[in-house]
Structures are given as structure tokens and as C-alpha cells.
Amino acid sequence: MTELNDTAASRLCAACGMCCNGVLFHGMQVQPQDSLRSLASKGLKPKRRDGDLFFPQPCPAHQDSYCQIYNDRPQRCRAFVCKQLAAVIDGKKTEAAALEKIREARVLTAEIFDLLVALGDSRDHRALAVRCAGIFTPPLDASPEATRLREVLRVAMEKLDRLLSMDFRTP
């Protein structure tokens, strides 16, 4: 990355945070290069699921819109560059256009967070996908209002998933 692009990356990521706050991922898989002891001392404690070790998200190191352990972050964090950031770095997209796409995703995400709270889930320490899965796990509240809100949530999640897949996630 050039210095200019480093600056652009810093601005984009400060406005976004979605690869750290549990919106894009529910966790980052631990890699052999990661020092578990050092990362644990910084608050990143791995969990095991389906045989894999991963650092759960939302990441505790993501504070005040920045990674507080940037120079020591896990390998998967170093390797990940979303489509928006990659396009700006490659000169295929302006920073303003990428910021507008981030804004669009953040507005939709905020709506989904509000829906989750309205449906009784205030677990902001859990990843978005985990929270949404909980809402659709029986037993379900069969009241008309809860049924309506679940349908609004389902549609909003599908829209967000399409947006994230098309504009942020990498293969």
C-alpha cells in the first residue's frame, strides 16, 4: 500500500468497522503464525467450534472505530482486504464512492440492530448472524407483532447479505 492508500484505508475502516464488529464475520480463524499467548494478553481469547479455533467477533480490540492492537493483530486480519478497500487501493473506485457504499451498509445494519432489540435480543456482544439465528430458533413468539417484525428482519437480512456479498466479502 502507498502512504496515500494507507490514509484512505484508515478513513474507510474508521467509517466502517464491519469486518471487526461482527457484521461481516462471526469470528476469525486462528492461523499458525498467531501468538495465542500474546493475543490473549490483549483480550483476544480463542474459542473452539467444529474443531477449529477462532477469535469470536465482535472483536474486543475494536474500540473507538479503530483496531487497538493494529500492529499485533491476528494473521487473518492482516490478510483481509474487503472489495471496497481493494477497489480504492487499486484506483478503480473513489474514496467517496466507497464511503457511500459503507454508509448504505451501515444504515441497513442499524435498522437490523433496532429490529433485534425490538424482538428482545440486546446481545450486542454477539455476532449479527448469531443474533439473527437466535430470533428464528423455536420456540417463536407467535404474536402478530413479533411475527411481523421477524418478517421485516428476514427481508432486511437478505438485503444486507446480498449487499455484503456483492460489495464487501471476498472469495
Ligand code: SF4
Ligand atoms: S470491511 Fe473493508 S472498509 Fe470495512 S473495516 Fe473491513 S477492510 Fe475496512
Ligand code: SF4
Ligand atoms: S484484531 Fe483488530 S483488525 Fe482484527 S478483528 Fe480485532 S479490531 Fe479488527
